[in-house]
Amino acid sequence: MKNNTWTIIKKEFARFFGDRQLLFTTVIMPGLLIYLVYSLMGEGIGKMVTEGQNDVVTVRVENMPQFLATEIAADSQLVVLEQPFGQEDIDMLSDEDLNIVMVRFPKDFELLTSVYDPQSGLPAPNVEIYYNSTNNASSLVYKTLTMFLDAYESGMSNRFDVNRVEEGKEAQFDMATEDSIGAMIWSKILPMLIVMMLFSGTMAIAPSAIAGEKERGTIATLLVTPMRRNELALGKIVSLSCIALLSGISSFIGIALSLPKMISGEEVDLGFNYTFPDYAALFLVILASVLIMASAVSLLSALAKDVKNAGTMITPFMLVVMLAGLLPLMQSSIPESFTTYIIPFYNSIEVMTAVFSHKLDWTNVAICLGSNIVYAGIAVWGLTRMFNSEKVMFGR
């Protein structure tokens, strides 16, 4: 019996690995594409953030107050011109290539602000800053000036501070470690991505391997050999799981390599600080996931008349799986109940979320793996029955 299952597995592998196009589109392309797209997106975002940071900007200031003159004189990227400007000068700023910002203070700004009483109901002294938001350098100077002026304003009426750090000292108020911030982000994103990648890998091959064989009439040739139907079912599910796993691993590598580029510019360290047991548990749960996915997709493909029909049947099912993948985003803690870890698909997602949150619990891993193996066993039984059913195999 084992011999025939192995013969089927070898045939499926020969079919898959012998077809360079299929191999490329299923295993190499997903990882490569994800890496390239995410990296390019990351670079694009990075470029947008850093563009204009080193450009020299001319700041024209009308009625320059003393406190600002001292502040901006120190900035080598700013060329400060103290001169009045009119509407014509302001209109020039619509040219986005000009690195110019114009600031107009009321006359005697410092005096006006010191005597101004907010209770009086009169309008407060107003500073006008003209800039062009499509010019990154101009925008940056605008932000810096606004921040500086806001700080100046709150300095005038300072009554209390929040989280003040004394000069020359260091203080930490956010007590989350960088590890746990990274973990929180990974645990929200990765389970869903991994499950989606594994599923799309399964989707790419299983319909062709079962519904396709039905459509092409090659399954009947297998069914007239003395091989038992359960050997065929087991061989199909195991080989499809292995291939889907390869496809999933490829996508995972693509994500893992490109995500740091994608979120460059964030202040926290999002490094992958996971240990060997984490990786081992992750591998086991990925294995459990592909097993259940290959089983489910195989069953649906066997029921389908042809590959196209299989695609139609699998799509609603895929949506449910994707929805399960989104659940970690909506929950605040990892569920502890036993039933969570016996629900197919959802159990894998919760175990992965726990692993990425540094809250690995081997009991849950075992329950998830065990229950998925039982489900795969049921699927082998179901697929065997379908291979035995002339209505399913030969019905039109």
Place this chain on the structure above:
Amino acid sequence: MEEILRVEGLSKTFTLSKKQQKIERTTQRKKVAVDNLSFTANRGEIFGLLGPNGAGKTTTLRMLSTLIKPDTGDAVLDGCSIISDPEGVRSKIGFLTSELKLEDFFTPNYLFDFFSRLHQVPEDVVRTRKEQMFARFGIDKFAEVKVQNLSTGMKQKLSLVISLVHDPEVIIFDEPTNGLDVLTARTVTDYLQELRDAGKTIILSTHIFSLVERLCDRVGIIIDGRMISCGTLEEVCNGLSIEDRFFEIFKEVKGDEE
């Protein structure tokens, strides 16, 4: 003569879908494809099931090859029942019909090895048998060419070879010359005679009278799923040609309705 196949009371009814009802121009939901069919075949003979299209020949052969299950009845093939030991039956038969296809992606060489393994043929036997069979049908030159690139005739010859990888005692052949070009058809019928001479039993279905006359030792005439006449060619023909005898029987059964 040693009996190798005994078919007893085989029946099969299909439920027709709305679409099929339209095609068959009937309002009945059920169609009796095979109706209490019984016959025997002896070792070393070619037994032909002769009948018009839709008579139930293919359904009978599909039941004998265990692809579908009969509603009632049984058939015992070389000691194995199609009901209680389908794997045993499949190990003893080679079944060939146009609905069984080979995967386009693989080469004849790979497919021969693959199916030999599924039939548990020892490796050394596979090698010598492959050489012999490939040479016999001229497949040797195309052994490493993918099935998708083979000519139609070559594909058909390969299908025949693949169905016989395990040197089965009984060969079940549904419409052996259907869709074949004249050269391939001749190669196939010659080979069937060779197999019979080597002591193999061949059960074939056909609607071609000349094929029955040329090949079959015994024949069973099926009309509407029922065995109307069965015996040696001489017994069934009763001094007439098989064609004349068939139409005589057909008229007796169906009257002038067609």
